[in-house]
Amino acid sequence: MIAAALTTDSFLERLPVLARDTVTGRLPESWRWMAGSLLEIIAILAGFGLLFAYLTLAERKILGRIQNRPGPNRTGWFGLLQPFADGVKALTKEDVVPAGADRVLHFLAPVVLVAVSLLGFAVLPFGRHLVAVELDTAVLYFFAAGTATELAVFMAGWASHNKYSLLAAMRALAQLISYELPLLLSVVPVVLVAGTLSTTKIVAAQGGWSLGFVPHWHVFTPWGAAGFVLFMVAALAESNRSPFDLPEAESELIAGHLTEYSGFKYALFFMAEYFGMCALSGMAVTLFLGGWGAPLAQLEWIPSYAWFTAKLLVLLLGFIWIRATLPRLRLDQLMKFAWKFLVPLTLLNLANAAGWSLTAGWTGPLQLVRWAVALALVAVPFVVLGRTLSAGSAPRTYRFA
Amino acid sequence: MSPLQGCLLLSAALFSVGLVIALARSNAILVLLGIELMLNAANLNFIAFWRFHSGAAPATGVIFVLFAIAVAAAEAAVGLALVIALYRHQKNLRLQEATRLRG
Amino acid sequence: MTFTFLILAVIILGSALAAALRPNLIHCALLLVVSWLGVAGFYLWAGAEFVAFAQVLVYVGALSMVVLFAVLLTRQSRAELRVDAPETRRAVWAVIAGVAVSGVIGAAVFATKWDPAPVTAPEVTVRGLGLELMGAHAAALLLLGVLLTAALLGAVVLAAPDRPEKEEKS
Amino acid sequence: MLGSGILQGLLVTAKNFVGSFHDPARYTTLEYPEVKPALPEAYRNFPFLVCDNATDPLGTLRCVACQICEKECPPQCIYIEKSRDKKPDATGKPQIYPAVFAIDTSVCMSCQICVEVCPFDAIKMDQVFEVATTDRYAALLLDRGQLTKPNTYFHTIHPTEAAEVDARLAADRQAAEEKARVAALAKAKAPAAPQAPAAPVAKRDQTPESAP
Numbered sequence: 001m002i003a004a005a006l007t008t009d010s011f012l013e014r015l016p017v018l019a020r021d022t023v024t025g026r027l028p029e030s031w032r033w034m035a036g037s038l039l040e041i042i043a044i045l046a047g048f049g050l051l052f053a054y055l056t057l058a059e060r061k062i063l064g065r066i067q068n069r070p071g072p073n074r075t076g077w078f079g080l081l082q083p084f085a086d087g088v089k090a091l092t093k094e095d096v097v098p099a100g101a102d103r104v105l106h107f108l109a110p111v112v113l114v115a116v117s118l119l120g121f122a123v124l125p126f127g128r129h130l131v132a133v134e135l136d137t138a139v140l141y142f143f144a145a146g147t148a149t150e151l152a153v154f155m156a157g158w159a160s161h162n163k164y165s166l167l168a169a170m171r172a173l174a175q176l177i178s179y180e181l182p183l184l185l186s187v188v189p190v191v192l193v194a195g196t197l198s199t200t201k202i203v204a205a206q207g208g209w210s211l212g213f214v215p216h217w218h219v220f221t222p223w224g225a226a227g228f229v230l231f232m233v234a235a236l237a238e239s240n241r242s243p244f245d246l247p248e249a250e251s252e253l254i255a256g257h258l259t260e261y262s263g264f265k266y267a268l269f270f271m272a273e274y275f276g277m278c279a280l281s282g283m284a285v286t287l288f289l290g291g292w293g294a295p296l297a298q299l300e301w302i303p304s305y306a307w308f309t310a311k312l313l314v315l316l317l318g319f320i321w322i323r324a325t326l327p328r329l330r331l332d333q334l335m336k337f338a339w340k341f342l343v344p345l346t347l348l349n350l351a352n353a354a355g356w357s358l359t360a361g362w363t364g365p366l367q368l369v370r371w372a373v374a375l376a377l378v379a380v381p382f383v384v385l386g387r388t389l390s391a392g393s394a395p396r397t398y399r400f401a
Numbered sequence: 402m403s404p405l406q407g408c409l410l411l412s413a414a415l416f417s418v419g420l421v422i423a424l425a426r427s428n429a430i431l432v433l434l435g436i437e438l439m440l441n442a443a444n445l446n447f448i449a450f451w452r453f454h455s456g457a458a459p460a461t462g463v464i465f466v467l468f469a470i471a472v473a474a475a476e477a478a479v480g481l482a483l484v485i486a487l488y489r490h491q492k493n494l495r496l497q498e499a500t501r502l503r504g
Numbered sequence: 505m506t507f508t509f510l511i512l513a514v515i516i517l518g519s520a521l522a523a524a525l526r527p528n529l530i531h532c533a534l535l536l537v538v539s540w541l542g543v544a545g546f547y548l549w550a551g552a553e554f555v556a557f558a559q560v561l562v563y564v565g566a567l568s569m570v571v572l573f574a575v576l577l578t579r580q581s582r583a584e585l586r587v588d589a590p591e592t593r594r595a596v597w598a599v600i601a602g603v604a605v606s607g608v609i610g611a612a613v614f615a616t617k618w619d620p621a622p623v624t625a626p627e628v629t630v631r632g633l634g635l636e637l638m639g640a641h642a643a644a645l646l647l648l649g650v651l652l653t654a655a656l657l658g659a660v661v662l663a664a665p666d667r668p669e670k671e672e673k674s
Numbered sequence: 675m676l677g678s679g680i681l682q683g684l685l686v687t688a689k690n691f692v693g694s695f696h697d698p699a700r701y702t703t704l705e706y707p708e709v710k711p712a713l714p715e716a717y718r719n720f721p722f723l724v725c726d727n728a729t730d731p732l733g734t735l736r737c738v739a740c741q742i743c744e745k746e747c748p749p750q751c752i753y754i755e756k757s758r759d760k761k762p763d764a765t766g767k768p769q770i771y772p773a774v775f776a777i778d779t780s781v782c783m784s785c786q787i788c789v790e791v792c793p794f795d796a797i798k799m800d801q802v803f804e805v806a807t808t809d810r811y812a813a814l815l816l817d818r819g820q821l822t823k824p825n826t827y828f829h830t831i832h833p834t835e836a837a838e839v840d841a842r843l844a845a846d847r848q849a850a851e852e853k854a855r856v857a858a859l860a861k862a863k864a865p866a867a868p869q870a871p872a873a874p875v876a877k878r879d880q881t882p883e884s885a886p
Contacts, residue, residue: 065690065691066691068694068703069701137630140557140558141557143561144561147566148560148565150569151537151564154572173572176569180565196630322684325687326683390676403618404506404509408546409613413606414513414517415520415543418520418524420601420602421601422523422524425524425595425599427591427594428529430529430571430578431529433571434533437567441543444543451552459626460628460632463554464633464636464637464641466547470558470562471562471648472648475651475652475654475656476655477570477571478656479655481574481659481663484578485662485663486663488577
């Protein structure tokens with residue numbers, strides 16, 4: 001299947017597959033599958049490992065710039081060696097395990113977390129021919145693989161034998177369960193419209209352009225735009241990023257479930273957070289932003305994996321930007337936001353998408369009606385629910401300010 | 402031994418372990434988990450028959466398991482709510498002491 | 505009888521047995537999660553991908569969380585997590601019952617003459633599964649939805665704390 | 675509407691991000707070891723001894739070893755030993771000078787009391803802050819040579835105060851010369867006459883004359 005499509009592509013497009021085939025081609029036939037999988041695993045580990053390293057640096061530099069300071073710039077040229085210095089520091093630090101801790105679980109938690117957060121990358125289509133595992137149920141697999149992170153967070157919090165860690169673990173459980181629902185529900189419309197759970201087919205369904213310049217990405221439909229925003233909000237919460245970083249709220253819980261971790265185990269938690277962020281962003285790109293598709297037909301000569309990387313980086317920068325801007329939510333606000341705002345909106349969005357796919361045949365003036373109804377179904381609930389959500393809390397009058 | 406027999410034996414063993422947990426442990430949560438294990442053993446059987454036994458419609462076994470998983474989830478939710486209610490009344494989870502319904 | 509199946513069987517049964525013996529409630533719950541994961545692995549091995557991921561999603565993602573919440577909500581101190589070892593008499597009877605059940609089933613399994621197994625797994629696509637669910641099994645699906653809603657509401661009603669004035673009456 | 679505040683906030687941070695690359699008013703960080711901060715004139719830290727002539731710092735110390743600062747110093751970090759001989763000071767008058775003047779900077783709390791009490795404007799506050807050493811004991815005990823800095827340095831760090839001090843000293847010197855001249859005149863005119871009333875001189879001027 002791949003070979004037939006490959007011949008029509010440009011050299012750059014075929015480059016990763018060709019590189020893999022030259023390596024595996026030297027091996028005996030029976031080993032090729034194994035070697036190919038190993039190469040894919042190594043590529044994902046190396047690629048996202050490097051991305052993780054430089055994402056930490058980018059985050060620190062961008063946060064610095066936003067706060068009027070340069071960020072790390074001492075280690076190497078523009079601080080480019082900083083991630084490696086951090087790595088060396090984490091590796092050489094003492095690994096402290098509290099006396100009352102459950103040693104096995106304390107050790108297992110970061111390992112499980114990193115292992116699980118890496119699983120999701122297997123089904124992300126990084127390029128036209130670049131998907132590690134072609135699964136019929138890829139989307140389901142992705143979210144099933146992500147669920148065990150909650151377990152790992154709980155293990156970390158409980159095994160530390162520390163009240164702050166335990167509190168954070170409980171918070172993390174409550175938060176992750178609450179936001180799993182909108183996360184999954186915001187994906188369902190895409191599955192419904194694309195008619196498949198396979199990530200490659202979802203990307204393929206977003207190929208092509210209408211009017212010659214508007215790509216058929218889901219984000220350019222009313223339900224898709226709403227779904228994308230809802231997905232990203234839920235993804236922020238799922239990856240414990242600010243403003244939903246309650247489990248590791250420094251000001252209240254020291255470092256939450258990370259309190260009793262030091263050295264390399266702490267670095268592993270950090271790594272898992274960034275891997276989770278990357279995986280969810282990659283999923284958002286795949287589901288809503290057309291995956292590896294180019295925005296314009298004239299730009300298709302740029303290889304597909306470059307487009308995927310570019311979109312991924314834009315979303316990751318969005319994560320950092322939001323972190324630099326928004327203050328942390330309170331726990332009750334967090335829960336209220338999930339259950340009274342996100343979940344109803346995602347359910348309505350599902351109905352919206354169903355209506356959209358039912359009216360796919362409408363043309364001419366009926367198309368205008370279709371767009372108007374879909375837009376209203378997004379905007380009206382948002383305004384109404386938003387009003388009830390912020391009732392009594394905004395605009396606020398400060399007594400002592 | 403055919404694969405089907407192996408699967409059925411595995412499921413029987415899992416069922417027995419679940420039964421032992423449900424009968425021997427006195428903690429209400431553990432009893433519930435034992436029952437959950439027994440449900441899993443039954444699901445294992447469905448899949449085993451679906452895969453290694455010809456005859457049924459192609460998707461029946463899978464759909465049966467899907468329904469069973471959903472029902473198990475509902476059962477567990479209600480069961481754990483009961484456990485919490487029990488805890489509120491008698492301040493522990495020992496099932497031997499939960500005898501108020503005896504009259 | 506493949507090597508994979510044997511490993512899965514060891515994981516499933518081993519973690520379940522360990523859960524039966526551990527005194528620590530959290531350890532029991534986590535070991536049972538491993539067992540459930542093993543069952544999901546079995547589904548994968550048998551070729552039922554969709555069920556395997558559904559199993560992980562429901563059991564590891566949701567059920568284990570509910571169990572852990574229940575464990576943490578129903579304890580007063582860390583020491584109480586160590587539930588007492590089963591009484592010997594009950595344990596013996598339980599083991600006898602377990603062995604008897606598996607003995608009866610095992611005997612039945614070996615006594616029955618099974619048809620030869622089909623070589624390939626039945627072809628089930630996600631799309632086909634969805635169509636079947638919404639077609640032939642639509643009524644069951646609706647009933648399931650009703651059941652889940654009822655269970656959710658029931659769980660909330662059961663677990664929600666009594667209102668103070670009600671407590672005074674009783 | 676819900677979300678408008680979030681968008682506003684995002685706009686603010688984005689503006690700051692872009693502004694930090696071209697707007698010096700937004701990007702205020704100094705990269706310290708390379709770029710030294712411009713200290714405000716009032717900044718002060720650790721005392722130093724003022725000398726009038728940079729080419730002969732120890733010979734032109736204003737300090738006359740009166741030991742007031744040593745007595746007043748709250749943490750008792752100043753140690754002074756008077757000299758046995760006298761040296762001419764800046765005005766040519768023979769004065770005692772400190773044979774040993776040491777400040778333990780590990781004890782000094784930069785309270786400026788020594789500066790306040792000094793009648794000769796001989797000790798002033800410095801602006802140094804890079805005072806870290808690798809030796810806890812000897813390197814932190816500064817002796818006379820290390821403490822002495824010329825008046826021109828004082829002008830560079832505290833120009834306003836230094837100008838005031840110089841003007842005052844010049845006035846004092848002038849007054850002293852005037853007084854000496856008047857006294858010499860009176861002595862020459864009427865040796866038998868009682869002491870002529872002295873010209874009103876500043877109180878600061880009287881103290882050193884009454885001290886010895």
